Amino acid sequence: MRNVAKRVVFFLMLIGVWELVYLCGIWPEYVLPSPVSVGKTLVGGFQNRTLLIGIGISMKRIAIGYGISIGIGIFLGIVIARFRILEDTLGALISGLQTLPTICWLPLALLWFGLNDRAIIFLVIMGAVLSIAIATDSGVKNVPSLYIRAAKTMGAKGWRLYLEVIIPAALPHIIIGMKQGWSFAWRSLMAGELLIVCLGLGHLMMIGRELNDMSQVIAVMIVIIIIGIVVDRLFFVKVEKRIRERWGLTKS
Amino acid sequence: MLEGVESGIPATADNEKIYGGVATAERPGGTQPKLCIRHVSKSFKSVNGSAYVLEDINLEIREGEFVCIVGPSGCGKTTLLNIVAGLEKADSGEVWSNGHKVNGAGTDRVVIFQEAALFPWLNVVKNVEFGLKLKGINAKQRRETAIQYLKMVHLSKFQKAHIHELSGGMKQRVAIARALAMNPEMLLMDEPFSALDAQTRWILHFELQNIWLKTKKTIMFVTHNIREAVCLADRIVMLSTTPGRVKKEFQIELPRPRDDNDINVAEYSTKIMKELKSEITKVMQCEMDADSCVECDIKCTSVIPEKIDMGGGI
Ligand SMILES: Nc1ncnc2c1ncn2[C@@H]1O[C@H](COP(=O)(O)OP(=O)(O)OP(=O)(O)O)[C@@H](O)[C@H]1O
Ligand SMILES: [Mg+2]
Numbered sequence: 377m378r379n380v381a382k383r384v385v386f387f388l389m390l391i392g393v394w395e396l397v398y399l400c401g402i403w404p405e406y407v408l409p410s411p412v413s414v415g416k417t418l419v420g421g422f423q424n425r426t427l428l429i430g431i432g433i434s435m436k437r438i439a440i441g442y443g444i445s446i447g448i449g450i451f452l453g454i455v456i457a458r459f460r461i462l463e464d465t466l467g468a469l470i471s472g473l474q475t476l477p478t479i480c481w482l483p484l485a486l487l488w489f490g491l492n493d494r495a496i497i498f499l500v501i502m503g504a505v506l507s508i509a510i511a512t513d514s515g516v517k518n519v520p521s522l523y524i525r526a527a528k529t530m531g532a533k534g535w536r537l538y539l540e541v542i543i544p545a546a547l548p549h550i551i552i553g554m555k556q557g558w559s560f561a562w563r564s565l566m567a568g569e570l571l572i573v574c575l576g577l578g579h580l581m582m583i584g585r586e587l588n589d590m591s592q593v594i595a596v597m598i599v600i601i602i603i604g605i606v607v608d609r610l611f612f613v614k615v616e617k618r619i620r621e622r623w624g625l626t627k628s
Numbered sequence: 629m630l631e632g633v634e635s636g637i638p639a640t641a642d643n644e645k646i647y648g649g650v651a652t653a654e655r656p657g658g659t660q661p662k663l664c665i666r667h668v669s670k671s672f673k674s675v676n677g678s679a680y681v682l683e684d685i686n687l688e689i690r691e692g693e694f695v696c697i698v699g700p701s702g703c704g705k706t707t708l709l710n711i712v713a714g715l716e717k718a719d720s721g722e723v724w725s726n727g728h729k730v731n732g733a734g735t736d737r738v739v740i741f742q743e744a745a746l747f748p749w750l751n752v753v754k755n756v757e758f759g760l761k762l763k764g765i766n767a768k769q770r771r772e773t774a775i776q777y778l779k780m781v782h783l784s785k786f787q788k789a790h791i792h793e794l795s796g797g798m799k800q801r802v803a804i805a806r807a808l809a810m811n812p813e814m815l816l817m818d819e820p821f822s823a824l825d826a827q828t829r830w831i832l833h834f835e836l837q838n839i840w841l842k843t844k845k846t847i848m849f850v851t852h853n854i855r856e857a858v859c860l861a862d863r864i865v866m867l868s869t870t871p872g873r874v875k876k877e878f879q880i881e882l883p884r885p886r887d888d889n890d891i892n893v894a895e896y897s898t899k900i901m902k903e904l905k906s907e908i909t910k911v912m913q914c915e916m917d918a919d920s921c922v923e924c925d926i927k928c929t930s931v932i933p934e935k936i937d938m939g940g941g942i
Pocket of ligand 1: 672673681699700701702703704705706707708852
């Protein structure tokens with residue numbers, strides 16, 4: 377509770393300073409808009425639904441791209457952990473690609489898919505899939521052998537052993553990779569939307585820039601930050617904590 | 629006062645046959661043993677060659693018999709149980725379960741481990757259902773079976789609880805219910821109660837005996853606790869150490885359910901403990917001053933060149 381209070385006070389003060397600087401009139405409105413006009417733009421954006429539509433389009437893209445990354449990432453992680461030969465080859469490739477900033481895939485995406493949704497979704501996938509694959513690989517390798525032995529004596533083998541035991545047992549690792557993958561995916565989605573102009577939140581920012589409407593740019597930035605915080609703090613942090621607690625990994 | 633008949637016969641092939649004959653005479657119908665361990669040997673590669681952990685183990689367990697395997701730490705009890713479970717392969721020799729040769733893990737022999745090995749992503753009742761689900765039994769039926777066995781271990785109230793909410797003793801009871809729900813031919817238990825406090829263990833000894841009396845499962849139970857073994861077993865098999873061999877067997881014929889603190893159990897334990905002491909001293913010498921005690925060193929590592937066929941006679 378005190379933390380929340382501290383934060384509220386901090387942000388109110390920040391807005392106060394911002395308003396003061398604005399009132400001094402050092403910079404023109406299109407460089408530094410007032411907090412009030414940013415607030416108005418935000419409210420207006422929700423009222424005329426441009427922001428809502430932008431959020432909807434961006435969320436749809438990330439849902440598709442991120443969903444596909446989870447599927448491919450977990451599959452890759454499992455086969456890498458399972459087959460020694462793939463670990464030495466594909467595993468090395470994935471760790472190498474992980475160092476490549478996602479935006480470097482943009483030229484390739486443009487050539488393959490053109491200036492459209494699919495290119496953006498490709499960027500999202502490239503952002504998330506490697507983190508998830510690496511985390512799954514280490515998760516699978518760290519599954520306590522006790523679980524596997526117990527499952528085997530109860531008749532688990534083949535893909536059911538993976539589905540019913542190994543993947544759930546590796547979940548504490550996988551969720552960390554998913555969290556990291558999410559933040560990469562979110563970043564590459566925004567990069568993609570800024571550069572490939574076709575709707576979404578990134579596009580709204582670019583419109584603001586073209587119209588010299590700084591309050592729209594800042595309003596969209598605030599929306600992007602808030603979505604990031606909501607997903608990271610309210611979803612992933614909670615889910616991760618829950619999983620660690622259930623799997624008996626938290627020290628009490 | 630002590631009714632038990634000690635049959636301290638060293639397990640050479642001949643004596644074992646005699647012993648087996650006595651056993652079948654005692655229990656009619658037990659003509660074909662439930663479990664048959666024949667000339668099982670196992671060695672592990674170590675720095676100084678391959679050291680035999682188990683050497684020519686021969687053992688038969690009758691249907692419905694409760695057998696405890698005891699022996700000093702490191703003598704290969706867990707290894708033997710894993711071989712019977714099919715989780716590990718013997719170098720030579722074979723294991724027959726219910727007339728079939730053991731070749732990998734199978735649902736006829738369910739293991740209960742020292743740590744309960746319950747799956748934390750499932751709640752209590754779903755854990756118990758796990759093996760039934762793999763068998764392809766429908767949801768309704770497996771829920772019924774699971775609840776039935778949870779009732780047997782007095783935990784049906786906790787069916788919806790998560791694993792991390794259970795105490796150690798409760799976890800072990802769920803593990804027992806999970807194993808029983810599979811309706812296996814045999815239960816293999818590897819020190820299932822050793823991590824529990826004395827009171828909980830005492831309660832579980834009662835529960836296990838009652839379950840055994842009710843279900844008449846064949847049980848192979850590994851422990852290093854002699855009193856536990858006397859409390860539970862029809863027959864105690866003592867392994868010697870490095871390499872592990874069947875050293876002695878004891879028939880326990882006390883009325884059930886037995887109590888850990890019963891005077892007869894205590895007296896029996898003392899007697900068997902004496903036998904075990906010599907083995908333990910041997911282990912202690914090996915583990916504690918392996919560096920200083922040269923003579924013991926030679927005995928205890930028992931490094932055997934791999935070329936010599938120790939599993940002969942198969
Ligand atoms: N995977 C392995 N690799 C090498 N050596 C092993 C392996 N597993 C067991 N051993 C050795 O085999 C011996 C027997 O081990 P085992 O676990 O069967 O003993 P135990 O009788 O169950 O002992 P405890 O009562 O302490 O559980 C030990 O000396 C151990 O060091
Ligand atoms: Mg052991």
